[in-house]
Amino acid sequence: MIVMKNVYKKYPNGVVASNGIHVEIEKGEFVYVVGPSGAGKSTFIKMMYREEVPSSGLIYFNNTELTKMHRKDVPYLRRQIGVVFQDFKLLPKLTVYENIAYALEVIEESPSVIRQKVTEVLKLVGLTRKTRMFPNELSGGEQQRVSIARSIVNQPKLVIADEPTGNLDPETSWEIMKIFERINAQGTTIIMATHNKDIVDNQPHRVIQIEGGLITRDEHEGEYSNEI
């Protein structure tokens, strides 16, 4: 599903966030991306949905090469990828329902389909009673659930999560993880950058460790590693 070949990324300030990365991620996988802060995890993830473009190298998403993709084609790529952030990134002036529906409105879905799909994902994330609330009226965990609901309502092939439990307490983090497991069980590929040792160690999946812009470890069912 995702193939990176010799990906190198240097920012204008001279920081090298990716120093020749090779990786391949198959459809349906659940992958943790671990590593210390500033190691290049976020850049690694951002390049997958073309928020960042590598300085050199190639990135394929379902056989489409992303580095040479035209700016106007980027929205169509993003409709196939759901993204979840540590700070949720919800539209503050839209209700829970509207935030989720927005991802379907951009692809010009009919109102009846939007209603049906939004209701389904709200059930999946357990927020059916809060549809009319605004993000600032929700707890962190609830906001993250809205964010996840928005990322999957389009039925994307890939969900990318950048430290989705970073702002949440352990109990809420586990609830969020359960939702991700459920989504993964339905065949969606999940790539999650995390600092949460507890989760990585107790919910084993493939672990890619990044340090200094390089993949230093790639294990099928790895642990967070004590060295980090």
Add this chain to the structure above:
Amino acid sequence: MKSRTVRRHIRESFKSLSRNGWMTFASVSAVTVTLLLIGVFIVIMMNLNQLADNIENDVEIKVVAEPGASEVEVQELLKEVKETPGVAEVKYSSRKQELERMIQSFGDELALYKQDNPLGDALYVKADDPKNTASIANEISTYTYTFDVEYGEGKVEKLFNVLKIGRNVGLGLILALLFTAMFLISNTIRLTIVARRTEIDIMKLVGATDSFVRIPFMLEGVWLGIFGAVLPMTLMTIFYSKLYDFWEGRLQNQLFHLLDPNPFLLQLNFLLLFVAVFIGVWGSFMSVRKFLKS
């Protein structure tokens, strides 16, 4: 784009206006205040321009025929003057009428001249373009039966110069004010959009195309312009109509008439609305474009 998407954009733009209450208020107020200023200024400048036009059009050439010229010769002169290029209108005044006019102006002592009128017949000539007054006067002065030509030589040229400068200064001020208005309003709109930058980033993130992000913002610009223009348009209409009724009722002077509210107010309101909507859309477009590119 599907029609339901267009409806969605319109609905969303209104929703966003109400949910961003204070920002909407700030932008609408900026439009209102600036348009009021522009409106008042345009009313003043256009009426001064009208006054200048009236003054210019009031300039005429008085052609005095040879006092000894016969009726046929005066008719010949009249024909010649009428055929002079650039002449718009010629009024004939007989020597008798001329003397009556002088008696009215200077008193009955001049009535003595009734027995032996020394004046010649007069022609009052207006140029189609007041600026050609001097050249027409020169031309007429060469005709055989012309005794004298008067048009306020020197003074007319000065007057035209003053009016020309006045007009240019007025036009310059209106343009400067419009430019300032565009800057002020679009800056206010830009500030409100900057505050919503994260929204634009999120929209892009979930796969919204540039136009899908841009259209609701531009529609908001249209509504901001329209809402902001309502008050200035209403106030200008009410106050100008009242001023016109008050002023015209009292004014005897032929030179200074206010512009007729119909069609002036219609044109003014249309201009204000156009400026407001244009600036609203332009401000939104430029601000969103900046964030879409980044």
